[in-house]
Amino acid sequence: MLQRLFGKKDSRRRGADGQDGTTVDDSFIHLHNIVKTFKTAAGEFTVLKGINVHFNRGEFVGVIGKSGSGKSTLINMITGIDRPTSGAVWVGDTPVHKLSEGELAVWRGKNLGVVFQFFQLLPTLTLIENIMLPMDFCNMYSPRQRKERAMHLLERVEMEEHAHKLPTAISGGQQQRVAIARSLANDPPVIIADEPTGNLDSKTAESIFQMFEELVSQGKTILMVTHDSSLAKRVNRTLLIADGEIVSEYVAQALPMLTHQQMLALTHELEPESFQPGATIIQEGSAGDHFYIVTEGVCDVVLHRPRGSDVVVSHFTIGQFFGEIEMLHGGHRRATIRASEAGPVKVVAIDYEKMCQVLGESEQTRDAIERIAKDRIAENVAGRES
Ligand SMILES: Nc1ncnc2c1ncn2[C@@H]1O[C@H](COP(=O)(O)OP(=O)(O)O)[C@@H](O)[C@H]1O
Numbered sequence: 001m002l003q004r005l006f007g008k009k010d011s012r013r014r015g016a017d018g019q020d021g022t023t024v025d026d027s028f029i030h031l032h033n034i035v036k037t038f039k040t041a042a043g044e045f046t047v048l049k050g051i052n053v054h055f056n057r058g059e060f061v062g063v064i065g066k067s068g069s070g071k072s073t074l075i076n077m078i079t080g081i082d083r084p085t086s087g088a089v090w091v092g093d094t095p096v097h098k099l100s101e102g103e104l105a106v107w108r109g110k111n112l113g114v115v116f117q118f119f120q121l122l123p124t125l126t127l128i129e130n131i132m133l134p135m136d137f138c139n140m141y142s143p144r145q146r147k148e149r150a151m152h153l154l155e156r157v158e159m160e161e162h163a164h165k166l167p168t169a170i171s172g173g174q175q176q177r178v179a180i181a182r183s184l185a186n187d188p189p190v191i192i193a194d195e196p197t198g199n200l201d202s203k204t205a206e207s208i209f210q211m212f213e214e215l216v217s218q219g220k221t222i223l224m225v226t227h228d229s230s231l232a233k234r235v236n237r238t239l240l241i242a243d244g245e246i247v248s249e250y251v252a253q254a255l256p257m258l259t260h261q262q263m264l265a266l267t268h269e270l271e272p273e274s275f276q277p278g279a280t281i282i283q284e285g286s287a288g289d290h291f292y293i294v295t296e297g298v299c300d301v302v303l304h305r306p307r308g309s310d311v312v313v314s315h316f317t318i319g320q321f322f323g324e325i326e327m328l329h330g331g332h333r334r335a336t337i338r339a340s341e342a343g344p345v346k347v348v349a350i351d352y353e354k355m356c357q358v359l360g361e362s363e364q365t366r367d368a369i370e371r372i373a374k375d376r377i378a379e380n381v382a383g384r385e386s
């Protein structure tokens with residue numbers, strides 16, 4: 001039904017990784033070395049500790065992390081609700097960090113739709129007036145068009161029959177629908193939503209989330225902070241924030257049982273490496289000192305057989321790890337891992353010492369890795385014998 005309301009779906013490709021200042025296609029929103037420090041009675045408190053991230057046009061990004069990790073502060077850097085202490089924020093070719101307050105208000109009104117947890121409709125205005133407000137403020141469209149457009153937006157969120165009510169006369173879910181309609185008033189390319197479903201029951205949350213999905217399918221770029229892990233799984237990309245820093249999505253994917261703090265500790269230790277198609281990453285029989293996570297491409301797991309040629313027994317793809325067997329059991333590499341012939345491979349390497357430090361604190365992760373190692377050893381024995 002919402003699909004009907006929002007029009008036809010077109011497929012959007014998933015954005016490239018865009019983290020750590022890498023150049024990406026279609027890159028649209030850039031945060032460059034963002035630091036945010038608050039001065040409190042207890043002294044200075046750095047909430048964002050040097051954030052570097054890119055978002056592409058058409059991406060649906062879920063911003064996740066514990067309460068107090070800095071999610072709202074991060075997205076407020078983009079909306080300009082808050083200013084960075086240092087660093088740069090670019091949206092398209094606008095340097096948001098350089099705009100004056102007046103410029104910022106107009107730029108935001110035209111370019112961003114902002115949706116909040118508690119809707120924040122103006123209580124003294126009717127719903128249709130709430131939606132007309134951003135158009136009035138930015139002097140977009142003629143006064144008559146504004147009214148027509150506001151009514152059309154209310155239709156899109158199935159709230160047209162309530163147009164002349166005040167916000168208090170409708171439910172929270174309905175208020176959020178109207179807030180979404182308001183965020184679309186000036187047809188902005190970007191929607192920023194801070195826990196938009198945080199105050200809604202799960203059924204209503206689902207319908208709000210579907211609206212965002214539809215908007216993404218129509219080309220909007222959406223950043224949504226969410227606590228809801230089931231919703232976070234359905235976006236194109238998740239950005240996990242811990243202690244004011246971005247956790248490597250590959251570490252989070254490969255080692256999900258770690259605490260966010262532990263993931264962040266490993267994120268600090270990543271050593272990126274690139275390999276051409278067919279290049280050897282680790283060699284069977286050599287001594288090992290690093291654990292690896294695949295971040296791009298496909299790796300072949302190759303066993304050398306005493307009689308006969310080498311055999312590819314398995315593959316590793318993005319978010320999978322290798323090099324764990326020697327870390328747990330010592331000794332030489334049990335297999336050769338190569339970049340597949342299909343394309344280049346990128347990995348991140350972590351020194352065994354650092355890995356063991358973190359695993360020492362997470363029995364669960366150690367057990368999970370042990371289990372995988374055991375299966376792989378069995379697979380290798382079978383592979384060599386076959
Ligand atoms: N205006 C402020 N002054 C001082 N501290 C703040 C301010 N805004 C946020 N903080 C602190 O920054 C940290 C991150 O806050 P926030 O970005 O709201 O986290 P999240 O949205 O992830 O829950 C918290 O410890 C919070 O108390």
Ligand SMILES: [Mg+2]
Pocket residue numbers: 071072073194
């Ligand atoms: Mg918050």
